[in-house]
Amino acid sequence: MFHFEVVTNWIDALLREHLSEGWTLLIEFILIGVVILTVYSVLALILIYLERKVCAFFQCRIGPNRVGPFGVLQSVADMVKILLKEIIKINKVDPFLFRLACYLVIIASICTFGAIPFDKGLQAVDFNIGVFYLLAVSSIGVVGILIAGWSSNNKYTLIGAMRSGAQLISYELSCGLSLLAIVVLSGTMQLSQIVEQQADAWFIFKGHIPALIAFIIYLIAGHAETNRGPFDLPEAESELTAGYHTEYSGIQFGFFYLAEYLNMFIIAAIAATVFLGGWMPLHIPGWESFNGIMDYIPPVLWFLGKTFFCIFLALWVRWSFPRLRIDQLLSLEWKILMPISLINILLMTLLVL
Amino acid sequence: MDPIINLILFFCVGIAMLLLSVLAITTRSLLRAAIYLLLVLICTAGLYLFLNFHFLAAVQLSVYAGGVVILFVFAIFLTTNKGEMLLGHSFQRYVYGALAVILGVAVTVFAWMKHRFLYAPGPGLTGDWEINMKVIGQTLLGTGKHQYLLPFEILSVLLLACIIGGILIARKK
Numbered sequence A: 001m002f003h004f005e006v007v008t009n010w011i012d013a014l015l016r017e018h019l020s021e022g023w024t025l026l027i028e029f030i031l032i033g034v035v036i037l038t039v040y041s042v043l044a045l046i047l048i049y050l051e052r053k054v055c056a057f058f059q060c061r062i063g064p065n066r067v068g069p070f071g072v073l074q075s076v077a078d079m080v081k082i083l084l085k086e087i088i089k090i091n092k093v094d095p096f097l098f099r100l101a102c103y104l105v106i107i108a109s110i111c112t113f114g115a116i117p118f119d120k121g122l123q124a125v126d127f128n129i130g131v132f133y134l135l136a137v138s139s140i141g142v143v144g145i146l147i148a149g150w151s152s153n154n155k156y157t158l159i160g161a162m163r164s165g166a167q168l169i170s171y172e173l174s175c176g177l178s179l180l181a182i183v184v185l186s187g188t189m190q191l192s193q194i195v196e197q198q199a200d201a202w203f204i205f206k207g208h209i210p211a212l213i214a215f216i217i218y219l220i221a222g223h224a225e226t227n228r229g230p231f232d233l234p235e236a237e238s239e240l241t242a243g244y245h246t247e248y249s250g251i252q253f254g255f256f257y258l259a260e261y262l263n264m265f266i267i268a269a270i271a272a273t274v275f276l277g278g279w280m281p282l283h284i285p286g287w288e289s290f291n292g293i294m295d296y297i298p299p300v301l302w303f304l305g306k307t308f309f310c311i312f313l314a315l316w317v318r319w320s321f322p323r324l325r326i327d328q329l330l331s332l333e334w335k336i337l338m339p340i341s342l343i344n345i346l347l348m349t350l351l352v353l
Numbered sequence B: 001m002d003p004i005i006n007l008i009l010f011f012c013v014g015i016a017m018l019l020l021s022v023l024a025i026t027t028r029s030l031l032r033a034a035i036y037l038l039l040v041l042i043c044t045a046g047l048y049l050f051l052n053f054h055f056l057a058a059v060q061l062s063v064y065a066g067g068v069v070i071l072f073v074f075a076i077f078l079t080t081n082k083g084e085m086l087l088g089h090s091f092q093r094y095v096y097g098a099l100a101v102i103l104g105v106a107v108t109v110f111a112w113m114k115h116r117f118l119y120a121p122g123p124g125l126t127g128d129w130e131i132n133m134k135v136i137g138q139t140l141l142g143t144g145k146h147q148y149l150l151p152f153e154i155l156s157v158l159l160l161a162c163i164i165g166g167i168l169i170a171r172k173k
Helices: A005-018 A021-058 A074-084 A095-114 A130-138 A140-151 A155-186 A191-196 A208-225 A250-274 A288-295 A299-318 A326-352 B003-026 B030-050 B054-079 B091-114 B133-140 B149-170
Strands: none
Touching: A005 A021, A021 A074, A021 A095, A021 A250, A021 A299, A021 B003, A074 A250, A095 A130, A095 A140, A095 A250, A095 B030, A130 A140, A130 A155, A130 A191, A130 A250, A130 B054, A140 A155, A140 A250, A140 B030, A140 B054, A155 A191, A155 A208, A155 A250, A155 A326, A155 B054, A191 A250, A208 A250, A208 A299, A208 A326, A250 A299, B003 B030, B030 B054
16 A cells, blocks of 8 residues: 655655754645645635536536536636635725634634545644544634624624524534544544554444444534535525625635635545545455455545545535525534434443443 | 744744733724634643643633633624724723732742742753543543542533523523
8 A cells, every 4th residue: 555654754854864853844834834725725626616517417507618628627717716806895894803704714724624634644733632623623713704794794794603603503512422422432532543443444334323323413513514505504695695704805705715615625524534434445354355456546545535425425415405494403403413412422332332 | 843943933922922912901892802812812722732732722722712702702792782892991990900910910920939840940842742632531530549530520510500500591481
């Protein structure tokens, strides 16, 4: 199996050979930052194209097909357009909070993105508290959304922000609890170790029914966390124009847009890492030759394949179901998902014991 | 890491914290004060990270940034009118405030002088001091010496009381 560990270790060794430790670290920090930002934006372009295509197929249309072969360059063109757009100054906004909001949202998203293990050694942040770090950092984004709605000086944005706050805080609980079920199973919170432990079988197979329940709950709650699909109340376009980011224009709007798509990717990537084995190939105990063949597929492809599978599920749900009402949304979380995930943790603990 | 880089990072975070805390109490807009407070809390989490207390940093972020400040923001949303500014304070309040500050500084300086720092000769900022999550979990829920099951359970009773109180206030007649 080829791991990116080889490349990253080689760069590290090369730098350490020629420079002092401080400079090595500085250069590595800059390199990691550049790589993460690049991957972040490229993934956003891919996701936007994918969403438009998948949406088109669900609605029996063709979708973008003019720019480039099959319209693949459409989102690049859109990116150039959004970069050239004017940032409109809104009357009577709180300028400091208005600008801060979009940065808070995108910083929370990028910090979470850094902790995703793409491959062995291809992970920027690998703390001992991995899963907890993900939950903690992603919670900053809520504040960004709330102050975006407030500081825009607009009724629609304020209502959108209130809905979004209520929704994100409630669904964070189920998200955390379903991840906790897997932490109970694996006995560690470090993402790299969680992946390593799935070498013989993925947790969704290893954990029997509780893991399956946790996976489904995580997909639903995670989907709600991204403010999309049937849970897109914060930006319900027929009621609130565009929710909390109505007043934003140009690249400031672009930040919200990017963060939304990348949050979808992050949720899918965490689902893939924690439940479907991350970059670990499909191994079935006993089938040696089958495992050998599976090892030939590079781990990064495994990871991306699983992630895009989860993303496809999210898109499918988004374009198939009508929007919920706010009371239905909250009672789904507090009266159905959360009790189930609490009981699920108990089940998982019994299973582990 | 290099001591110099450590120092630079530490001073950046420290100065940011000082500035933001001053801004948090001098600003006239309630929501801005809450957001400055949030930034101070995030900087505090940065200090914990700096000391390799990853767990504490994550707790700081998820409890304060993800919980307390959002609660503040919601309370401000629901109670104040848009564009409402805080009035200037009376002279008396400044005097009380100054007294409180002097008292706080005195207590801090006293504790600082009194305390014997374990790592003072060789500052413990170097090296990898990350504490394993397993150790933290077992310490939190253990019954032995230097373990914290009882405080943990007492806190959970307090939270239960809060939840019941919340339901009592919010329930329909």
